[in-house]
Amino acid sequence: xxxxxxxxxxxxxxxxxxxxxxxxxxxxxxxxxxxxxxxxxxxxxxxxxxxxxxxxxxxxxxxxxxxxxxxxxxxxxxxxxxxxxxxxxxxxxxxxxxxxxxxxxxxxxxxxxxxxxxxxxxxxxxxxxxxxxxxxxxxxxxxxxxxxxxxxxxxxxxxxxxxxxxxxxxxxxxxxxxxxxxxxxxxxxxxxxxxxxxxxxxxxxxxxxxxxxxxxxxxxxxxxxxxxxxxxxxxxxxxxxxxxxxxxxxxxxxxxxxxxxxxxxxxxxxxxxxxxxxxxxxxxxxxxx
Numbered sequence: 678x679x680x681x682x683x684x685x686x687x688x689x690x691x692x693x694x695x696x697x698x699x700x701x702x703x704x705x706x707x708x709x710x711x712x713x714x715x716x717x718x719x720x721x722x723x724x725x726x727x728x729x730x731x732x733x734x735x736x737x738x739x740x741x742x743x744x745x746x747x748x749x750x751x752x753x754x755x756x757x758x759x760x761x762x763x764x765x766x767x768x769x770x771x772x773x774x775x776x777x778x779x780x781x782x783x784x785x786x787x788x789x790x791x792x793x794x795x796x797x798x799x800x801x802x803x804x805x806x807x808x809x810x811x812x813x814x815x816x817x818x819x820x821x822x823x824x825x826x827x828x829x830x831x832x833x834x835x836x837x838x839x840x841x842x843x844x845x846x847x848x849x850x851x852x853x854x855x856x857x858x859x860x861x862x863x864x865x866x867x868x869x870x871x872x873x874x875x876x877x878x879x880x881x882x883x884x885x886x887x888x889x890x891x892x893x894x895x896x897x898x899x900x901x902x903x904x905x906x907x908x909x910x911x912x913x914x915x916x917x918x919x920x921x922x923x924x925x926x927x928x929x930x931x932x933x934x935x936x937x938x939x940x941x942x943x944x945x946x947x948x949x950x951x952x953x954x955x956x957x958x959x960x961x962x963x964x965x966x
Contacts (some may be wrong), residue, residue: 692738697954698791699736701806702743703913705786708767709745709755709808710917716758721746721907722919723811723887725946728927728934735913739943741791741952745917746813746887746904749877752782755810759784770803781889782810790953790961795841797950804958811890813904815876815883823886823898826876829869830888830897836862837889896930903929 713720722730724744729737736743747755759769770783785791785805792804816826836857845851876883885899903926907918920926927934938946951961 694952694954695739695741698741698806698949698952701786701789701954702736702741702808703915705767705784705806705808706743706745706917707915708764709784710915712755712758712762713918716754718751718754718758719747719907720751720755720810720918721813721904722910722912722917722923723813723926724930726912726917727910727919727923728931730910730912730917730919731923731927732935734911737946739947741947741949742807742809744809744811746811748813749874752810752812768803768805770807781812783807784810788955788957790951790956790958791949792951792958792961793948794950795838795843800962804962806952806954811887814873814886815879816886816898817876817879818882818884822876823884824894826873826886827888827894827897829872830886833866833869833873834889834891836866892930899926899929 709720712718721727722744723746725737725740725742726744729735729740756769759767766787768785768787770785772781785803785807787805789806790804791806796802796804816823835853839854839857845854873889884901885904886897887899888894888897890897900922903920903922906921908921909916910919910923924934953961
């Protein structure tokens with residue numbers, strides 16, 4: 678009985694902690710949203726954030742991040758607006774400027790801690806609570822081009838995993854990880870990104886794609902109508918921008934999106950190994966030394 682009560686207490690404390698993290702994440706997102714609306718910048722809630730908006734009216738209870746899509750031109754406008762705002766409460770962490778971090782953008786909050794297992798030994802990077810900005814790309818309708826871009830995205834994703842404390846789960850992954858050690862990865866990653874960005878100027882005959890993730894080919898390829906003009910979608914105590922076709926997007930991404938995941942899937946979606954909403958990450962990095 679005592680063990681069960683102790684476990685229940687720990688769960689309540691953990692749930693309260695996650696809710697506090699979500700409060701900080703929402704604070705970051707409100708700042709991003711304000712800058713976007715003031716400067717005519719478009720974004721779309723995506724992934725688990727879009728799912729939570731429709732299924733839960735806000736955060737999925739066990740989720741500890743928030744994800745949005747932006748096209749590269751809209752992101753550049755946001756970055757410029759962010760720099761002009763002069764806020765010292767938040768910082769942009771880019772794939773271009775952070776060593777061995779090549780996936781997407783994070784807007785992090787100073788004075789907080791969110792240390793993920795994959796980055797726990799990175800003393801030279803910011804580890805504050807964050808919002809993810811995923812760059813949404815266009816791709817030509819040609820299936821061969823789509824497949825080429827897809828596999829290049831998967832190479833980028835796999836290389837990014839190799840830069841973390843990630844352990845391969847199969848012999849094929851172990852072999853691939855060994856191959857990465859002898860490949861000219863810097864040159865190859867640059868070539869992959871040039872192709873991934875190559876089609877962003879298309880005006881017609883394109884689909885949207887986002888494959889720098891674990892999503893399969895079909896689940897990372899979206900109809901062009903999914904991301905036209907955004908609409909306001911209720912999220913917690915505010916409204917965020919999202920697709921007017923958000924339910925169609927969720928069906929394409931998740932299938933039966935109203936079905937709750939298993940307990941194991943819920944645990945796998947938790948990112949933080951250490952989090953603190955009141956203290957900066959520097960103190961935790963010092964404790965690890």
